[in-house]
Amino acid sequence: MISKPKGTVDLTDKRARVFKYVEEVIDSCMEKYNYNYIRTPIFEASLLFHRGIGNSTDIVTKETYDFKDRGDRSITLRPEGTAGVVRSYIENKMYGTHNLPVKVYYNGTMYRYERPQKGRLRELSQYGVEVLGSSDPMMDAEVISLAYNINKMLGLDDTVVHINSLGDKESRDKYREALKSYFKPYLDDLCDDCKERFDKNPLRIIDCKVDSDKDYFKDAPKILDYLNEESKEHFEKVCEYLDILEVKYVIDSKIVRGLDYYNHTVFELMTTDNNLALGGGGRYDNLVSTLDGPSTACVGFAVGLDRLVDEIIERDIDNVRNDIDAFIMYVNEDEKKNAIYLANLLRMSGFVIETEYTERSLKSQFKRADYFNSKYLILLNSDDLNEGLITIKNNKTKEEEKIMMEYVIYYFDEHISDDNLPVEEYHNHSEGCDCDE
Numbered sequence: 001m002i003s004k005p006k007g008t009v010d011l012t013d014k015r016a017r018v019f020k021y022v023e024e025v026i027d028s029c030m031e032k033y034n035y036n037y038i039r040t041p042i043f044e045a046s047l048l049f050h051r052g053i054g055n056s057t058d059i060v061t062k063e064t065y066d067f068k069d070r071g072d073r074s075i076t077l078r079p080e081g082t083a084g085v086v087r088s089y090i091e092n093k094m095y096g097t098h099n100l101p102v103k104v105y106y107n108g109t110m111y112r113y114e115r116p117q118k119g120r121l122r123e124l125s126q127y128g129v130e131v132l133g134s135s136d137p138m139m140d141a142e143v144i145s146l147a148y149n150i151n152k153m154l155g156l157d158d159t160v161v162h163i164n165s166l167g168d169k170e171s172r173d174k175y176r177e178a179l180k181s182y183f184k185p186y187l188d189d190l191c192d193d194c195k196e197r198f199d200k201n202p203l204r205i206i207d208c209k210v211d212s213d214k215d216y217f218k219d220a221p222k223i224l225d226y227l228n229e230e231s232k233e234h235f236e237k238v239c240e241y242l243d244i245l246e247v248k249y250v251i252d253s254k255i256v257r258g259l260d261y262y263n264h265t266v267f268e269l270m271t272t273d274n275n276l277a278l279g280g281g282g283r284y285d286n287l288v289s290t291l292d293g294p295s296t297a298c299v300g301f302a303v304g305l306d307r308l309v310d311e312i313i314e315r316d317i318d319n320v321r322n323d324i325d326a327f328i329m330y331v332n333e334d335e336k337k338n339a340i341y342l343a344n345l346l347r348m349s350g351f352v353i354e355t356e357y358t359e360r361s362l363k364s365q366f367k368r369a370d371y372f373n374s375k376y377l378i379l380l381n382s383d384d385l386n387e388g389l390i391t392i393k394n395n396k397t398k399e400e401e402k403i404m405m406e407y408v409i410y411y412f413d414e415h416i417s418d419d420n421l422p423v424e425e426y427h428n429h430s431e432g433c434d435c436d437e
Contacts, residue, residue, distance in 0.1 A: 007114075007122025009306075017322055018309050019125075022154060023107060026127050029150050030105045033142075035129060038104040040084035042111075046074040052083035052261065052291055063112040077111035081302055082261075082284070083291075085130045090293035100133030107305075119276075119307040128281070128302035132288065135297035137234050140265045140283060141241030147269055147279065147301050148247050154308065155317035156271065159278070162252035163239070163267040166203070166223060166282075167231035172263065175226040176202055182221055189214070203256045212254075222253040231264065238265050255280070261287040269303065271311065278311070279303030323373035325416050326392075328355040328380065329365045335380040342378060342390070342408065349409050351416065369395070375416065378408075 004010060011019050030037070046066055053060050065077040078084055085104060089095065094102050107127040116122060129146060131139055144161055151159040166172050179202040183190065187198060191210040198205065203223075211217060227235065242249050249267075257266045261284040268280035281301025288296035326346065328339045339355045346353045354372055356365050369377055379391040384402065392411065393400045403411055 005122070007116035009121065009123075014322070015309060015313065018312050019305065022305060022308055022312070023127075025153050026105075026107060026150060029146070029153060030129075033103075033146055035103045035105045035146075038085060038088065038106050038130075039108070040081070040088050040106065041078070042109065043075050043077050044084055044087065046076040048083050048087055048291070049076050049079060052086065052287060053080065059112060063114050065111045065113055079110055079112050081106050081108070081110065081126060081128045082130060082287070082300060085300075086132070086287050086291055086293070086298070089132050089296075090288065090291060095133065095288075095294050095296060101139065102132045103129075104132075105129045119304065119310055121306060125305040126279075126302045127305060128300060130298065130300035132296050132298045134299070135285065137237035137265075138241050140238045140299050141245060141247075143281070143299050143301060144238075144242060144249075144265075144267055145245040145247050147281075147303060150303075151269060151278065151308075154312060155315070156278075156308075156311060158272040159248070160270050160272055161242070161247055161249035161267050162255050162270050163242075163249050163265065164223065164252055164255040165227060165231060165235035165238075166256065166263050166266055167227040167235075168263060169286075171223070171227045171231045172203075175221065175223045178221040178226060179203065179205065186214075186216055206256050207254050223256070224251070224253060234264055257282055261290070265299065267301070269301075276307065276311070278307050323352075323375060324354050325351040325374070325412065326353055326376040326378050327365070327369035327372060327374040328353065328378040329362060329369070330356065330380045331362060332382065334382055335385065338380055338385055338405075339378075342380075342405070346408065346412065349412075351412055376412075 009015075027037075046064075049064060050060055059079045064079050067075055069075050085106065089102060105128065108125070110124050110126050111122060112124065113122060114120065129143055131143060144163070148159060148161055167175070180198065183194075183198060183202065183205060187195065189211075190198070190205070191208065194205045194208050194211055197208075205211070206217075206220065224235075239249070239251075252268075255266050255268055256262075257268075257280060262282045263285055264283040266280070266282035269278045270276065271278065279302055281299070283297070283299040285295075285297045287298060288294065328342055330336050330339045336356075343353045343355045354369075354374070356368070360368065366377075375395055377393040377395060379393060379400075381391075384390060385405070388404050388406065389402045390405045390408065391400055391402050392408075394415075
């Protein structure tokens with residue numbers, strides 16, 4: 001039997017429904033914030049990620065899927081979304097518009113060769129936001145609040161933003177040297193990864209998962225002590241705007257993020273219940289120029305959809321629709337033709353409809369309707385159809401009533417406008433209906 005590759009998952013049943021629901025919430029929220037959808041290739045030239053993400057990051061050194069194509073070109077499956085968006089921004093000359101900043105969002109699969117575990121897959125799904133062309137700290141705050149508010153809309157009310165600042169290049173360089181001086185006496189005691197980071201990217205030592213509990217980590221230098229006045233002012237403004245936006249946040253000096261391109265604001269979205277990181281991001285004002293584009297201030301974030309879905313399922317958050325409006329039941333060919341007609345009519349009118357496809361008995365059809373949590377049943381029988389009538393049963397109240405089939409759309413418009421409304425008395429339309437009222 002051929003099975004799926006290690007580190008990948010099939011989206012089926014409830015997980016697929018939750019995944020789709022999350023994507024719909026994201027799309028809706030992005031529209032309200034006026035962010036445009038962007039889609040970039042799943043594979044790009046390897047050089048894009050080596051230059052953009054940085055050769056000192058774990059992603060590039062250990063986790064990328066690199067290969068040569070038939071033209072002997074070095075190709076990499078995208079491990080993250082930002083570099084591809086920046087490449088598109090440069091290649092399509094988006095900087096030449098008067099409509100800066102460019103505000104875009106993406107939603108797609110990324111690929112990282114790492115040890116699969118819960119919430120960490122080799123084929124992972126992320127959605128993210130990139131804003132290119134604004135250095136205003138208000139933009140940082142908006143991006144953070146967007147990620148935060150989407151979590152709240154999904155029912156993850158315990159989300160707290162952990163925020164820090166890496167400052168500008170001057171501040172970061174000072175901090176880098178301070179870290180190297182501090183950790184040099186402990187170099188032999190650091191894990192193998194941190195020994196490599198010591199020269200390449202000493203900021204990553206701060207968020208090491210292996211060594212962070214060691215006593216000497218508590219007294220390590222903090223980046224906020226090395227910010228120059230301009231960097232301090234930027235960070236203070238971001239925090240001030242977050243207060244206005246009512247975003248819950250804590251200043252966390254351990255937040256440095258794993259990619260080389262960050263400067264100034266960096267943040268992560270954390271849950272307070274289980275201290276889980278759902279995603280994060282920050283400002284990256286030098287990436288566009290690093291990839292041969294014009295100097296452009298940028299800020300963005302990425303969130304793991306797999307982790308979001310896991311959290312929603314584990315918490316049994318019931319915002320996900322798993323029911324249908326009506327199930328149409330029949331037992332013979334004439335009734336079946338009417339079922340086909342009604343299903344199409346109601347679906348085209350915006351209702352979620354299911355019917356029978358395998359000639360099950362009525363008893364089995366009732367069970368199938370229960371499986372779909374059908375709000376209503378439409379019961380067809382030949383005698384009623386000859387008179388233009390159908391029977392509708394409310395699965396909540398168990399009340400049944402007959403109406404003229406031609407008025408079925410009006411019936412559902414009235415009764416499914418609010419799922420919690422009880423079935424009200426509905427006139428027998430066999431006596432006629434003034435549809436202009």
